[in-house]
Amino acid sequence: MTRKKSTQIIRLLLLFGTIVSLYFVPWPILKARLTPLPNSVQEQVNKATDYGFEGIIVYIDKKGVGPTYFTAGFHNSEKKSPANPNSLFKIASIDKLYTAVAISKLVNAGHLSLDKTLDDYFPELAGRIENSDKITLRMLVMHRSGIPNFTDTPDYWNDPAKNEQEALDKILDMPAKFDPDDKYEYSNTNYLLISKLIERVTGGSKFNYIKGNILDPIGLKNTFASIHDVDINNVMSGYYVGVKEDIKTADYGSMLATAEDVGIFLRALNEGSLFEGEEQKIYSSIYVYDHTGLIPGYQSIAKYHKDIDAVVIQFTNTTDFNGYNWSLSEIMYNRIVKMISNKT
Numbered sequence: 001m002t003r004k005k006s007t008q009i010i011r012l013l014l015l016f017g018t019i020v021s022l023y024f025v026p027w028p029i030l031k032a033r034l035t036p037l038p039n040s041v042q043e044q045v046n047k048a049t050d051y052g053f054e055g056i057i058v059y060i061d062k063k064g065v066g067p068t069y070f071t072a073g074f075h076n077s078e079k080k081s082p083a084n085p086n087s088l089f090k091i092a093s094i095d096k097l098y099t100a101v102a103i104s105k106l107v108n109a110g111h112l113s114l115d116k117t118l119d120d121y122f123p124e125l126a127g128r129i130e131n132s133d134k135i136t137l138r139m140l141v142m143h144r145s146g147i148p149n150f151t152d153t154p155d156y157w158n159d160p161a162k163n164e165q166e167a168l169d170k171i172l173d174m175p176a177k178f179d180p181d182d183k184y185e186y187s188n189t190n191y192l193l194i195s196k197l198i199e200r201v202t203g204g205s206k207f208n209y210i211k212g213n214i215l216d217p218i219g220l221k222n223t224f225a226s227i228h229d230v231d232i233n234n235v236m237s238g239y240y241v242g243v244k245e246d247i248k249t250a251d252y253g254s255m256l257a258t259a260e261d262v263g264i265f266l267r268a269l270n271e272g273s274l275f276e277g278e279e280q281k282i283y284s285s286i287y288v289y290d291h292t293g294l295i296p297g298y299q300s301i302a303k304y305h306k307d308i309d310a311v312v313i314q315f316t317n318t319t320d321f322n323g324y325n326w327s328l329s330e331i332m333y334n335r336i337v338k339m340i341s342n343k344t
Contacts, residue, residue: 026324028052032331037339044335045070051328053318054239055083058336059259061267063309067260073317076237078246087236088222089315090254091262092293094302096191098210098255098265100141100287101274102198105213108279111201114138114286121197130176137197139181140190141286146176149187157296160252164192207255218268223257230256238297241320247297254295259313262302266290267311270304294319299329308341 032051038044041058048056055073062068069085106112118125118132118140126132129147139145148171150156161167171189178185198206207225215223224230227249235256237246257265268274270289290303301314314336316329 026327029324029327029331032328037335037342041068041336041339042070042072044332044339045072048072048316048332051332052241052320052325053316053329055236055317056332057083057085057087057089057236057259057313057315059085059263059311059313060336060340061263061311062340067263069259074237076246077239078237083236086222086258086260088224088230088234088256088258089236089300089317090227090238090248090252090293090295090298091257091300091302092252092254092295092298093188094262094291094293094300095255097269097287097289097291097302098214099191099194099198099206101214101269101279101283102206102210103137103141103194104275104279104283104286106198106201107282108277112137112197114141114282118193121200122193125172128172130174131180134180136180137194138286140194143184143186143190144181145187145190146178146180146182146185147171147187147189147193148174148177149185150189150192160250164196164253167192214265214274218264218274220257220261220264222261223255223265225255226253227251227256236298236315236317239318240296241318241325250296252295254293254298259315262300263311263313266302266304266313270306270311294326299326301329301333303337305337305341310337310340312337312340 028051045056045058049072053073054077055075056071058070060068071083071085073083075081075084075087103112107114114137116137118129118135121137131146135145135147150161150167150170153170161170168189195206198209202209205225227235232249235248238248240247272280275283293300296319297317299316299319304311312333314329314333319325
């Protein structure tokens with residue numbers, strides 16, 4: 001075979017591969033990425049319904065500009081009530097930021113040690129969680145424990161745990177995913193155990209500790225422990241693709257907050273005003289300064305962008321099985337950040 005012929009065949013194979021790959025491209029995602037940026041953030045937010053979201057809330061706190069709010073779509077689709085910037089939203093795993101701050105405060109006060117093990121704090125779990133004698137509190141906070149994630153157990157979201165003990169029971173006696181501190185792997189079980197530990201050492205609920213030591217000092221009044229603590233009409237509806245009904249009354253154990261409350265908390269976290277003494281140093285050694293959240297019906301992104309000194313919070317109230325909606329929410333978020341960055 002000549003070199004020329006070989007080159008032609010390679011080109012044909014590459015062309016064929018490109019055609020095949022394009023066949024499987026999720027076109028809504030590609031279109032969202034490639035569409036030119038509009039002239040304003042509100043125009044971008046208005047595209048939420050094109051992206052498949054029932055509703056969206058965006059909060060931007062840019063230093064020197066002050067908080068601004070953008071919404072599109074519905075607070076409740078059935079009632080056709082418009083998205084409200086002051087709606088409560090299930091923030092899911094964003095609450096890990098609050099939990100990690102609580103741990104930092106308790107460690108700084110000498111009530112906990114990052115180097116003590118699960119066996120030290122939960123002797124009743126010895127033999128029920130593999131490596132419990134080697135897994136430290138530090139490893140739990142940093143997702144380096146190797147403990148299986150209870151939300152990854154078979155059919156979890158079709159039959160979610162009704163309480164923390166049921167959730168924990170789902171992974172007891174399971175083999176570890178890896179040796180302690182061997183690598184990072186996100187596990188909600190880590191923070192379930194941390195929550196139980198906070199309650200054990202403080203003698204009250206985790207949320208009460210967070211409220212008294214984190215929320216109240218910075219004046220946050222629109223952050224709550226669960227849907228049972230709020231007027232359900234104030235909660236933004238949640239939707240799952242293929243399910244017609246509003247699923248906001250489903251209790252997955254999530255905290256709720258307004259976008260503004262999350263934004264104020266996030267700025268205080270990043271600027272350090274949440275901390276006293278060695279608390280920030282402790283926090284910086286164990287956890288991150290931004291987060292995302294995802295549970296059925298609710299997606300959230302909370303980040304501080306140091307280069308433009310801006311906090312940007314985004315809530316979208318529609319999720320799906322294949323993850324397209326999550327990808328689209330990230331595209332929406334990144335385009336908004338790019339727009340406000342270009343105006344710096």
